[in-house]
Amino acid sequence: MPTRRGLLLSAGLLAGSWASLRPKAVWAGARRDLFAAAWMRDGLAGFSVLDGDGTILRDVALPDRGHDVAADRTGRWIVAFARRPGRFAVAVDRTGDSAPIAFATPPDRHFFGHGVFSPDGALLYATENDFDAAAGVIGIYDATAGFVRIGEFPTFGMDPHELLLLGDGRTLAIANGGIETHPDYGRAKLNLSTMQPCVVFIDRENGTLIEKHNVPPGLSQLSTRHMDMTADGAVWIGCQWEGPPSARPPLLLRAAPGEAMQPVEIAELILARLSNYVGSVAVNRAGNSIALTSPHGNCALIVDAMTGAVRRIVEETDVCGVAANKGGFLFSDGEGGFGASVTDRIWDNHIAQCGADFSL
Amino acid sequence: MRRRAFLTLAAAGLVSTRLAQAQSRRVSVSDVLHSAVRAFIQPGYERLRQDAELMAAAADRLCATPSQAAFEQAQARFRSLVVAWSRIEIVRFGPVLEDNRADRMFFFPDRRGIGLRQIQTVLSEKDKTAASAESLATKSVALQGLGALEYLLFGTGAESLATGDGFRCRFAAAVCRRIEATATELAEEWDKPDGIAMRFAEPAPRHADFRNEEESLRALLGVLINGAEMIDDVRLRPFMGPDAAGAKPKLAPWWRSGMTGESIAAAFDGMEQIVDVTEIALLLPPDRALAVRSVMFEFANARRAIRKLSMPMPQAATDFHERQTLQYLLIVTKSLRRLFTNDLAGGLGLSAGFSPLDGD
Numbered sequence: 011m012p013t014r015r016g017l018l019l020s021a022g023l024l025a026g027s028w029a030s031l032r033p034k035a036v037w038a039g040a041r042r043d044l045f046a047a048a049w050m051r052d053g054l055a056g057f058s059v060l061d062g063d064g065t066i067l068r069d070v071a072l073p074d075r076g077h078d079v080a081a082d083r084t085g086r087w088i089v090a091f092a093r094r095p096g097r098f099a100v101a102v103d104r105t106g107d108s109a110p111i112a113f114a115t116p117p118d119r120h121f122f123g124h125g126v127f128s129p130d131g132a133l134l135y136a137t138e139n140d141f142d143a144a145a146g147v148i149g150i151y152d153a154t155a156g157f158v159r160i161g162e163f164p165t166f167g168m169d170p171h172e173l174l175l176l177g178d179g180r181t182l183a184i185a186n187g188g189i190e191t192h193p194d195y196g197r198a199k200l201n202l203s204t205m206q207p208c209v210v211f212i213d214r215e216n217g218t219l220i221e222k223h224n225v226p227p228g229l230s231q232l233s234t235r236h237m238d239m240t241a242d243g244a245v246w247i248g249c250q251w252e253g254p255p256s257a258r259p260p261l262l263l264r265a266a267p268g269e270a271m272q273p274v275e276i277a278e279l280i281l282a283r284l285s286n287y288v289g290s291v292a293v294n295r296a297g298n299s300i301a302l303t304s305p306h307g308n309c310a311l312i313v314d315a316m317t318g319a320v321r322r323i324v325e326e327t328d329v330c331g332v333a334a335n336k337g338g339f340l341f342s343d344g345e346g347g348f349g350a351s352v353t354d355r356i357w358d359n360h361i362a363q364c365g366a367d368f369s370l
Numbered sequence: 371m372r373r374r375a376f377l378t379l380a381a382a383g384l385v386s387t388r389l390a391q392a393q394s395r396r397v398s399v400s401d402v403l404h405s406a407v408r409a410f411i412q413p414g415y416e417r418l419r420q421d422a423e424l425m426a427a428a429a430d431r432l433c434a435t436p437s438q439a440a441f442e443q444a445q446a447r448f449r450s451l452v453v454a455w456s457r458i459e460i461v462r463f464g465p466v467l468e469d470n471r472a473d474r475m476f477f478f479p480d481r482r483g484i485g486l487r488q489i490q491t492v493l494s495e496k497d498k499t500a501a502s503a504e505s506l507a508t509k510s511v512a513l514q515g516l517g518a519l520e521y522l523l524f525g526t527g528a529e530s531l532a533t534g535d536g537f538r539c540r541f542a543a544a545v546c547r548r549i550e551a552t553a554t555e556l557a558e559e560w561d562k563p564d565g566i567a568m569r570f571a572e573p574a575p576r577h578a579d580f581r582n583e584e585e586s587l588r589a590l591l592g593v594l595i596n597g598a599e600m601i602d603d604v605r606l607r608p609f610m611g612p613d614a615a616g617a618k619p620k621l622a623p624w625w626r627s628g629m630t631g632e633s634i635a636a637a638f639d640g641m642e643q644i645v646d647v648t649e650i651a652l653l654l655p656p657d658r659a660l661a662v663r664s665v666m667f668e669f670a671n672a673r674r675a676i677r678k679l680s681m682p683m684p685q686a687a688t689d690f691h692e693r694q695t696l697q698y699l700l701i702v703t704k705s706l707r708r709l710f711t712n713d714l715a716g717g718l719g720l721s722a723g724f725s726p727l728d729g730d
Contacts, residue, residue: 194608195481198603
C-alpha cells in the first residue's frame with residue numbers, strides 16, 4: 011500500500027516543486043475561463059490548468075494516470091483524481107504557494123475518478139468502490155483539514171462514476187454505472203449479465219436516498235456514467251452500452267427529481283456514429299445544447315436539449331474531453347488537441363471548468 | 371476437416387514458415403477479415419458445437435449406465451470441451467455477446483462464489499427444475515455452463531456419478547444440453563450467410579455493428595489485445611497472488627478439473643492461429659513488418675513456459691521455483707499485449723481505443 015509520503019515522492023510533489031512550477035506572472039489577476047484536465051506524456055502523468063485557447067498555464071505531476079478534476083466554487087482548490095482502480099488524489103491550493111496535498115482512499119476502497127465540492131469548498135465528495143462488497147460509496151474528505159477522509163455513505167448501486175451537485179447545493183446526482191470491477195481482476199467487467207445501472211439523487215448532508223432511477227426496461231446493460239445538468243434541475247446522462255454492438259440503444263438519458271428517467275431520442279443513423287459509447291457530457295452555458303463525445307466513434311454530437319435534434323456533428327479523432335465555453339463547447343482528444351491548440355500530451359477523458367475570476 | 375488441417379499446421383511448427391513465405395505478398399483488409407471468419411471463427415465454433423454434443427452424449431451414457439469408465443469418459447469429454455471453448459473464448463464480439471452467451475458458457479470469475487452457492491443449493495435441495503434443460507434455461511447463467519458442469523464432474527461428491535447419483539447426473543446432463551444449445555446457437559449464427567459473418571467480413575454503412583473495415587479490423591485486433599489482457603488480469607494474476615505464500619490456487623479457472631494450464635495454452639493457441647491464418651501482419655507498413663516475428667517468438671515462449679511446469683498451474687503458484695515460470699509467463703503475456711497494441715494496432719493506425727489509455 012502506498013504511503014502518503016510515497017505518493018508525494020512518486021508524484022514529485024514534496025515541498026518546493028509546486029512553487030517552481032508556478033509562473034506567477036501568468037497567474038496574477040487572471041480573469042479568463044480556466045479549465046483543467048489530466049494527461050499522459052511519455053509515460054508520465056499529470057494535470058494542467060489551461061485557458062480557453064488551450065494555453066497551458068500550470069502543470070502538476072501525478073503519481074499515475076489521472077481521470078477527472080474537481081474545482082471548488084470558492085476558487086481555492088483543484089483536485090485531480092486517479093483513474094479507477096487508482097487510490098490517489100492530488101489537491102492544489104490556488105491561493106498560496108504551498109505544496110500540493112496528496113491523499114488517498116482507504117486500502118479497501120478506490121476512486122472512480124470523479125468528485126465534487128460542497129458549495130463552500132469545505133467538503134469533497136468522491137465516487138469510490140467498496141470493491142470487496144461490490145458496492146458504490148461516496149467518500150467524504152475535509153478540505154479544511156488536509157483532505158482527511160471523514161466518512162462515507164452508500165450510492166445505492168454499483169460502480170458510481172460521475173456525480174453532480176445540483177443547484178440546491180445539497181442534492182447529489184450520482185450515476186451508478188452498474189459494472190462490477192475488482193482490483194484483483196484489473197479492469198475486467200465481472201457482472202455483465204446481471205448489471206443494474208441507475209442514477210440516484212442523494213442528500214449529501216445525511217446520505218439519504220431521495221430517488222433512484224433505474225435505466226429503462228430492457229436496457230440493463232446500458233451503463234450510466236457521465237453527466238451534466240441544466241438549470242431546470244435535470245441531469246443529462248451519457249451512457250456506454252455493454253451489450254451486443256448490433257443493438258442501438260439510446261445513449262443519452264434525462265432524469266430529474268420527481269420525473270421518470272427518459273431516453274432522449276436521437277436519429278438512429280447519427281446515434282450509430284457514437285459506437286455505443288459516450289465518454290463525456292457537457293451542457294452549454296445557455297443550457298439549451300448538450301455535447302456528447304465518443305472517442306470510439308471519433309466524433310461528438312451537439313444535441314438540442316429540448317428536442318433531441320442533432321445540431322452539429324464534430325469529427326475529431328479520439329475526442330472525449332468536453333466543457334462549455336463562451337462560444338459553445340471546448341473539446342480535447344487523445345492526440346494532443348485541446349480547443350484550438352495542439353499539445354504534446356494525451357488528454358484524458360474530461361475537462362473540468364475552474365471558473366473565470368480567480369486570482370491564481 | 372478444417373480443424374484437422376489447423377491442428378496439423380500448428381503441430382508441425384509451420385506457422386513461422388508460412389508467415390515468412392507470405393511476407394513477399396500483400397493482403398487486403400477484406401482478405402484478413404474473411405480469413406478470420408473462414409479459418410478461425412467458424413471452425414472454432416463448429417468444434418465447440420461438436421465437443422458440446424459429444425459431452426452431452428457422454429453425460430447421457432453415464433446417467434443411463436453409471437460406471438467408473440463412463441464417469442472417466444465424461445470427464446475426458448469435458449476436458450476436450452474446455453480446450454475447444456478456451457480457444458474460441460477470446461472472440462468477444464458478435465453472437466457471444468448476445469443473450470449473455472459468454473457468461474452462459476462460462477461464468478468466470480465468480481468472485482463472490484454466487485455460482486457455487488447456487489449449484490450447492492440445487493444439489494442439496496434436489497431442485498428438479500435444474501434437472502431439465504428446458505427449465506434450467508430460465509435459471510441463473512451460472513448454473514448453465516462449463517463452471518457448473520466442472521463442479522458436477524470434478525467437485526465434491528463427483529465420484530458418486532460413477533456409482534449412480536441420479537439427481538446429480540440428471541442435473542449434469544441438463545447443463546450439458548444447455549451448453550450444447552448455446553454452442554449450437556453460436557455456430558449457427560456464424561454460419562448464416564447474411565448474418566454476423568457477412569456483416570463482419572463485408573462491413574457496410576447499413577450494418578448496425580460493422581459499418582466499415584476499420585471497425586471490423588478493430589474487433590479482430592481486440593480479440594488479440596483483450597485476449598492477452600484476459601489471460602493476464604483475469605486468468606493468471608488473481609490466483610498467483612503477491613508471492614508463493616499468498617497464492618490462491620482456487621481462484622484459478624478450471625482448478626477442479628486440472629485444466630488451468632491447458633485452457634491458457636489453448637487461448638494462446640487461438641491467438642496465434644488468428645495471427646497466422648489471417649496474415650494480418652501483411653497489412654503492416656514495412657517498418658513494423660518484423661513485429662510479427664516478435665509476436666510468434668512470444669507465443670513460442672508462452673507455450674514452452676506452460677509445458678515446463680511440473681505440477682498443475684494453480685499449485686505452481688504456491689511453489690517458489692515453479693512460480694518463477696509463471697512469473698515469466700506473465701512477462702510474456704504483457705509483452706504480447708504491448709506488441710498487439712503498439713506494433714499491430716499501432717502499425718495499422720488503430721491504437722486509439724485499445725491502449726490502457728482507453729476510456730472509462
